[in-house]
Amino acid sequence: MLRSIAQRVPPPPTEKSFRSPLHHPRVATVIGRWLALAVVICFLTGLFSHLQQATPGWLVIPSRPASLYRVTQGLHVLSGTIAVPLLLAKLWTVYPKLFAKPPWPPSREALATILERLSILVLVSAMALELFTGFLNTVQWYPWPFPFKQTHYALAWIIIGALCVHLAVKLPLILAHWRRTPSDRSQAAGSLPPAITGLTRRGLFRTVAGAATLVGITSVGQSVPALGPVAVLAPRKPNVGPQGLPINRTAKDAGVTGIDADWRFTIKGPQQLSYSLDELRQLPQSRSELPIACVEGWSQGARWEGVRIRDLLRLCGATKDSSVRVVSMEKGGFYATSELPPEFAHDPLTLLALRLNGDELALDHGFPARIIAPNRPGVLQTKWVHRLEVIS
Structure with missing residues (x-):
């Protein structure tokens, strides 16, 4: 009887158990490009804000254009907000990698795999904490004992460092799938079976891009007055407050x-x-x-x-x-x-x-x-x- 029960228990999943075309490296590469762009914009604009508040003696920050900080900080919060659905989509496309067994015995390939997984662990953990604390900062809630500004700044550099390591390790795979291949064109045309969700790769791209766009439009109104009426996700209405300004x-x-x-x-x-x-x-x-x-x-x-x-x-x-x-x-x-x-x-x-x-x-x-x-x-x-x- 025990033998029959054991026969009915399915074996643990492996990376090859996930056959959906939505987990293809090409999908991860495309979404990864969008996420990397959002991260770079968020990092550079955040660095500008930090240098405004802690300007080193050798740096001269100009006073013009007069609205430069308004633009850069609006982009900073917008790119950080958009990064949330992009990060979730990126993690979903690559999560089957969690079930991949590292090469054994230890070899150069095994070390590369360990380094890749460590960089991903640091990158994802730091990004999740950065986005979470950044969101709470927009609503001015600080339920932690550490200083926000210094921690936010340190995490940004950790993210960039981990991202560089991750890109260096995955560069051959990224280059191999940077451009569309004939199999990608076949999938886009529908000659390959769609995922069990009913989505094609093109459908997934449209869904992720649409989600990021929707999140952006419904939050950027706090810095773009024309979109203020639809800014349902924005924590602030910029024209609400004494004398038409928030406090x-x-x-x-x-x-x-x-x-x-x-x-x-x-x-x-x-x-x-x-x-x-x-x-x-x-x-x-x-x-x-x-x-x-x-x-x-x-x-x-x-x-x-x-x-x-x-x-x-x-x-x-x-x-x-x-x-x-x-x-x-x-x-x-x-x-x-x-x-x-x-x-x-x-x-x-x-x-x-x-x-x-x-x-x-x-x-x-x-x-x-x-x-x-x-x-x-x-x-x-x-x-x-x-x-x-x-x-x-």
């Missing part, structure tokens, strides 16, 4: 309750200057049409009015190569201070803003004064400013 950190969260009657704005430079709010309003005012572009991916254009930072620097006798440290009334926090390099401090669009969209700044938007500069992350557009310090 990431409220005045209450920052410990700012307003200003006293004796509040003064000060500049520490070659000459020490001090102004009341009314005196700031009496200085020559300028207007800048600039977007707020946040690291979470949302952005919204606005009309700002205030005093040019370069005019304030000229009044205190600062040179044109001076940087400026901006100090907020915020109680603690990672961005209670920021630095304006010379390229930003002396740009005519950079303002100590006092008004937003025709009205006095709301408290949550930085009343009595905030920084607005071109091509800068929103976290560096410091709110509740009460002091500038000139750095030679």
